[in-house]
Amino acid sequence: MANKAFGVITSAGGNFHVEGLHDYRPIGAFSFLGRYRVIDFPISNMSNSGIDQIQVYVSSRPRSIAEHIGTGRHYNINSKRGKLQLLFTQINNPQSIYNNNIAGFYENMEIIERMHLPYVVIAPSYMVYKQDYSRLLDEHVESAADVTLLYHRVSDARDAYIGCSVLNLNKQKGVLSVTQNMGTAKEKNIFMDTYVMSRDMFIDLVNQARAQSSAYTLTDIVSVKCDELDVRGVAHRGTFAAISSLNDYYNANLGLLDLDRADDLFRSNWPIYTRTTNACPTKYFDTANVKKSMIANGCLIEGTVENSIIGRDVHIRKGAVVRDSIVLAYSDIGEGVTIEKTVVDKWAKIIHAGDIRGTEEHPGYVRRNDRI
C-alpha cells in the first residue's frame, strides 16, 4: 500500500529549543546514539515501508542536513524511481512565528501538487521511533477517516515532552482536539506529529491554514477542523522519544542502554540507515575500563567509560572518566578529566584536569569546538 503514498518530513517548530545543541543545527541533524542523526529514523521508516518519494523540509541552517542526506543513496532508496528532495523556506529565522511548517508547504506547493501519489505520510525529524507506515496507511484507508494521527500514551508528561502536542480522544479514538502539553498531568496521549491523509486533503488543509492565519501550523489547522472532519488517532507501541529539550535528548540516548528498549528500535528486518564516515573500528587500550555503554567506531579508549554514549572518532585519554554522559564525534577528553551527566558537543577538547558535572534534572553541556 505504501507505494501509493509519498513521504513528507517536517522540522521541529519554533516552540522547541534544545539548549546548546540547537544553536548549531536543527534537531533532525542532532547526533543520536553515537552513530545516527535523529532524521535517520523517519527516513529509514519511510524507506523500509516502501515509500520512495520523500520530501524533507528544512526550516533553518540547512548545511548539516543537506550534507548528511545528500542523494539519499544510503537510505536504500531506488536511485531512478525514487527521490529524496530537500525543500527550503525563505524565512530562515528559526524563532519566527511565520517560520512554520505551513509556510514551508505553501512555498513549495507547486512541488507538492506535482506528486501524483494519492496519499501522504507526514512525519517529524525530531522524534525517534519505529513505525511501519504501510500498515498505518492500510489502517487509514480501511477506517475511511479523513486524517489519521499517530500518538503515544506516556506516563511522564509532567516532566518530559513539554511543548509537544497532545491528542484529546473520545472512546472510539476520534480526535476531539489537539492541544499543547504544558506538563499538567502525568498521563497524556503525545501526538507524534505523524499524519496520514490523502494528497488532496493535505493540499486543502495547507491552503485553508494559510487563509486563516499565517502563524498556523499543520497541527493548528487539524485541531480547528476536528469538528468537521473525521480525524482519528492510532496508538503507537514500542520505543518512542521526542527530542524536545536537552533533558529529553539526554534521556532518549541513555535510555537505549537498556537493551530491551534498544532491541525494539533496532531490528535486523528494519534497518536504520545512516551515512557512513568510513571510520575504522574502535581501539581499547590496556588501561581501558568500559561498562554499560554504546561506542561508535573510530574511537581510542584509554580511560573509563560508564553508562555513556560515545560518538565516532572520540579519544578518551588515560585516567579520564566519562560517566552517565554523551560525547559527540571527534571530541577529545584529556588525561584525568572527569565528566558526569554531561553532553559534550562535537570537536570539543577538554584538556584541563577538572571535573565537569551536570545533574539528573539538568545535564551539563559543553559547546561545539570548545576548549576547556
Next chain:
Amino acid sequence: MGSNMLAMILAGGRGSRLHELTNRVAKPAVAYGGKYKIVDFPLSNCANSGIDVVGVLTQYESVLLNSYVAAGTRWGLDTKDSGVFVLTPREKADTGLDVYRGTADAISQNIDFIDTYDPEYLLVLSGDHIYKMNYAKMLEFHQEHNADATIAVIGVPMKEASRFGIMNTDGNGKIVEFEEKPKKPKSNLASMGIYIFNWKLMRKMLLKDMKDPNSSHDFGKDFIPVMLNEGRTLCAWEFKGYWKDVGTIDSLWEANMDLLDDNNALNLNDPTWRIYTEDAAVVPQYIGPDAKIKRAYITQGVEVEGSVTNSVLFTNVHIGKGAKIVDSVLMPGATVEDGATVTRALVADGVHIGKGVTVGKKNSENILLVAEDVKGKED
C-alpha cells in the same frame, strides 16, 4: 583526477592455505581488521591514488567476490569515467572457454578490455595483501627512470629473504637480477607482486608469451625473466611502510593482531587515506555492565557481555556473560555463548560456540581455526 594508468587486481587465488575460510569465498573476500575485506586495500589504494578504472581478475568461488567488488560506489569508483570491472575467463570468438593459466595469462586474456581504455601504463596488483600505497608515487618513479617496468619492493629481514622473490639492483634502482626464493640471497629487497608496465610493450610481449608452449604464463617465473633477458629497463621502487601477505591462518591472525600494537604502522583512521568498505546498517558496539575489555579492536554491531583481552572482534560478534576471549580473532557474526573460553583461535564467519566450552590453548604452536559450530555443555 584521471590518470593514464589502468589497474588490474589479480584476485583469482584459491588461498588453499587458509583452509575452510576459503571454501566458500575467494581469498580476497576474506574478512580482515574488524570491518574490512582483504580486497578493500588494493581497491581503496586505487581510489585514493586517482586510478579510475580497475579490473578485478577472479577465477575461483567468484560469485560473492564478484557481487562485492562490482559495487564500485563503495570505494568512490563510480564517476562517469570510472568503474570496477569483474573479469572472469570468457569464451571469445576465436578461442574456447579457458581458465586463467597463470598471472600473466590473466592479463593476456583481457587485452581486449584493456585496449578499450587505451592506457599508457598498466598497474598489476595482488588482491591478497594488506598495505596502504600511493601508486601515483610509484608511477612518478617509473617515469623518472624511463623504465619499461617497475616492481615495488620491500626490505625484509635477511634471514627470511630466501622465502621471497628477491631483486638485485645496481644501486640506482635498476634491477640487474631476479631470483625466486634464493638459497643464498644477495639482497633483502623482496618483490611485493606490484608492477607498472608500459602497456604498448607489455601488450606485444604478452601476445608472444601466450603462444610460448614452454611458458607457465606467470609474472615472476616467466614474464619478468624474459624482460630481463631481452635487456629491458626494469626498476625497483622501494616501499617503506606496513605490508603483509595474509597467506596462512597464522599470518592472517598476526595481521589482525598488528592492529592492537600501539606503534602499528597501518593507521586505518588516517583521514587522508581511508580504507573504504561495505557499509553495514548496524548499531554501535554495546559493552555490557559486567564486560571487561583490555587491548581490543572492536567494530560496530558487536555486543560484549563477557571479557575480551588482546583480540579483534568483527561486525555483529556476540560475546556472552562470563565468556573469555583471549588472543583471538572473531570474524563477522561469530557468537560465543555464556561461560565459554576462546584462546589463540581464529573463529570463522557465523560460527557458534556453545555455553561453557573451551576452545584453543594458551602457548599453542599454531593458531586454531574454528570453522564449524562447537556444541555447548548443555546442548
